[in-house]
Amino acid sequence: MPREKILVVVKTYPAISRKYTEVVCTAGIREDGSWIRIYPIPFRSMEDFRQYKKYQWMEVDTEKSSDPRPESYKVIDIDNIELLDTIDTGKKRDWAERKSLILDRNTIYTNLDSLIKKAKDNDLSLAIFKPEKITDLVVKEVEREWDPDKIRELDERAKQGSLFDQVEKDMQQMPKLPYKFSYKFLDDKGKESTLMIEDWEIGQLYWQCFKRNNSEEEAIKKVRQKFIDEFISEKDIYLFLGTTRQHHFTAPNPFVIVGVFYPPLIKQIQLL
Numbered sequence: 019m020p021r022e023k024i025l026v027v028v029k030t031y032p033a034i035s036r037k038y039t040e041v042v043c044t045a046g047i048r049e050d051g052s053w054i055r056i057y058p059i060p061f062r063s064m065e066d067f068r069q070y071k072k073y074q075w076m077e078v079d080t081e082k083s084s085d086p087r088p089e090s091y092k093v094i095d096i097d098n099i100e101l102l103d104t105i106d107t108g109k110k111r112d113w114a115e116r117k118s119l120i121l122d123r124n125t126i127y128t129n130l131d132s133l134i135k136k137a138k139d140n141d142l143s144l145a146i147f148k149p150e151k152i153t154d155l156v157v158k159e160v161e162r163e164w165d166p167d168k169i170r171e172l173d174e175r176a177k178q179g180s181l182f183d184q185v186e187k188d189m190q191q192m193p194k195l196p197y198k199f200s201y202k203f204l205d206d207k208g209k210e211s212t213l214m215i216e217d218w219e220i221g222q223l224y225w226q227c228f229k230r231n232n233s234e235e236e237a238i239k240k241v242r243q244k245f246i247d248e249f250i251s252e253k254d255i256y257l258f259l260g261t262t263r264q265h266h267f268t269a270p271n272p273f274v275i276v277g278v279f280y281p282p283l284i285k286q287i288q289l290l
Contacts, residue, residue, distance in 0.1 A: 022080050022091075023049055024056070025105065025119060026070050028144075028258055028277040031221040032062065032192050042218070044070075045089070045144055045260060045276065051123025053089045053144040055260070056080060059096070062192065068099050072219075072277075073116060075102035085263055087143035113281035120279065121146070126256070128206040130271070133259070137272055143261040146279070149203035152255060155246045156200040156212055157238055164194050195221050196234070199241065201257070201275060213259070215275045220245065245278075253280035 028045035041058035048054055056078065061069060070076050079094040093099070108114050127133045127147045136142050199220050202212045223244060227237035249255055258277035265272040 020080060021077055022054060023075060023077050023102075024054055025075050026072055027120060027279070028260070029061070029072055029218040030216045030276055031195060031218050043216075043260075043276065045258070046076075047120055047123065051119075053124075053142070054080070054091055055085075055087070055089045055144060056091055056093050057083070057085070059093065064096060064099075068096065068101065070099070070101055071104055073106075074104040076100060077102065086140065087261065087263065087266055088140060089142070089144050090263075111282065112284075116279075117281055121256070130205040130209055130211055130273075131207070134271055134273070137261050137266060140267075143266060143272075144276075145259050147205075147257045147259045149201075149255065149257060150206050150208070152201055152203045152246070152250055153210070154202040155242050156202055157242070158198045158200070159196060160198045162194060162196040193225075195224060197224070197238065199224075199245070201245075203257075211271065213257075213271075213273060213275045215245075215278065217275065217277045219278070249278075249280055252283060254283050255280055 024046035025048075026044060026046045028043070030043040032042050042061040043055065043057050044059050044061075045053060045055040077100040079098055080091040081094060083090045083092040105115050105119065107116070124146050127145050128150065130147070133142075133145055133147065136145075198214055200212050200214045202210065204210055220241065224237050224241050227240035228234060231237060231240070256279040257275050258279060259273040260276040261272040262269075262274060
């Protein structure tokens, strides 16, 4: 049961699991730069002082999970999670320390086919990908409610006092996103792909914009402004890609976008 020191860089939008109730997939970078995925984490059922932020170091006892993906571990005791320093963007807001910890210690992939092959060979299931060009943010309407069978089953378990007893409360606080957001992009060979974004951040942004404007149309517009207009013109975009356990070995492309890393662009000064 090794105790791991992990810099959290991925928190996905909460999902419903029959086995674990509401869970968040969390992934991070160890001090040597290697990836680790810790799952399941009942994040919003944890005490406030244990709720970690993105780009925060934490120490946690782990063991390899039954998930065959090489980076997948489970937490032995969520009550023994210790939160440490948070890595901010720096005084110049240049993300220098974040870039040093994440980009300088990892392979940056630019070819999607080679990355998919590594996943099929089970060499990896988490990676940093640098798109050649992001061409669009695709927005698709999806089911607006959580799976009623899952909710019913979890509610019954909650009434029996099993596992976690905050199912109904959690579902009211964290509604299901009514839209799926995906990036369309090109890799270094010009191959076009569309991958779903599962980062918690885009879900939070949508709900913040919706509450501010009371309009789904306006909320989508604001999400697009940030993830397309602002990011493309002002940010140096890297994508944290992760495979899903269900499709890791079977899907033609098993990856989804589990996080977006967006330090500011460093503009070159032209010499006359």
